[in-house]
Amino acid sequence: MEFQEGINCSSFTEVQGEEMDLRRGPWTVEEDLVLMNYITAHGEGRWNSLARCAGLRRTGKSCRLRWLNYLRPDVRRGNITPEEQLLILELHSRWGNRWSKIAQHLPGRTDNEIKNYWRTRVQKHAKQLKCDVDSKKFKDVMRYLWVPRLVERIRAAGGASVPGWAEEPALGAAKRMSPSDSFGMQLSPPDPVSDGYEDGGVAKRAEDDRDWSESVYDDLALPDLDQSTWTDSLWTLEDIWLQEQF
DNA sequence: AAATCACCCAACCGCCCGGCG
DNA sequence: CCGCCGGGCGGTTGGGTGATT
Numbered sequence A: 001m002e003f004q005e006g007i008n009c010s011s012f013t014e015v016q017g018e019e020m021d022l023r024r025g026p027w028t029v030e031e032d033l034v035l036m037n038y039i040t041a042h043g044e045g046r047w048n049s050l051a052r053c054a055g056l057r058r059t060g061k062s063c064r065l066r067w068l069n070y071l072r073p074d075v076r077r078g079n080i081t082p083e084e085q086l087l088i089l090e091l092h093s094r095w096g097n098r099w100s101k102i103a104q105h106l107p108g109r110t111d112n113e114i115k116n117y118w119r120t121r122v123q124k125h126a127k128q129l130k131c132d133v134d135s136k137k138f139k140d141v142m143r144y145l146w147v148p149r150l151v152e153r154i155r156a157a158g159g160a161s162v163p164g165w166a167e168e169p170a171l172g173a174a175k176r177m178s179p180s181d182s183f184g185m186q187l188s189p190p191d192p193v194s195d196g197y198e199d200g201g202v203a204k205r206a207e208d209d210r211d212w213s214e215s216v217y218d219d220l221a222l223p224d225l226d227q228s229t230w231t232d233s234l235w236t237l238e239d240i241w242l243q244e245q246f
Numbered sequence B: 001a002a003a004t005c006a007c008c009c010a011a012c013c014g015c016c017c018g019g020c021g
Numbered sequence C: 001c002c003g004c005c006g007g008g009c010g011g012t013t014g015g016g017t018g019a020t021t
Helices: A014-019 A029-042 A047-053 A060-071 A082-095 A099-103 A111-128 A136-156 A167-177 A181-186 A212-220 A227-245
Strands: none
Touching (some): A029 A060, A047 A060, A082 A099, A082 A111, A099 A111, A111 A136
């Protein structure tokens, strides 16, 4: 891959651009280097001309995506921490699928990563519950089972698995979302030992994804109640709790 | 050991919006 | 006002990989 940085971009005509067959698919190490070097030297923006001037046979969009989602120096990768999960749950409940907006509150995480997390994990749990992620049923399970459990995991881990950042905002979110410990407990949460959360935070996805939802949901005994009444009462209690807090 | 399955995630696609001539 | 273009966003897809049979 030749590096075209020296070429005057204005002389790099549209015709040449059109004649170049654009590459697609996975990025090579060489392409990554070219892109990083070019952005280091010239900054980002103007992605189409950037792609041309850097000598990359990629669309501007492709370059932008590669930079933002992968090459940017401050990009964090790896498992989503419980703190981050908590924030995602809370912010999604507030803003819906506004992934970029949500990502702004999770430093180093990209909208793409959060979106992937939501689709692969959260929606899967909803599927296991045979309901929609937007349904009351799922929101209740999230709020009264998932969130308290995440809070517990964060506390058990000392609440600082992401030094300097996640501790406060995530627990703040937890406080806003979780009515109270005692309230959570009244709902007879499942035995943590039986559903894969006893490992003290050594997050193995298989354990996270173990089929907890059915047994968990059975514990709630929802089918024995009129569900709308049940959920309505939960929301009411939540409102009361919020009023008490603020 | 091989085949199949399930999952994850990087990358692409299509749409939309705002700026500009 | 209109059309074009760049950029951003959410949705979707397909390859890679690890788990399971």
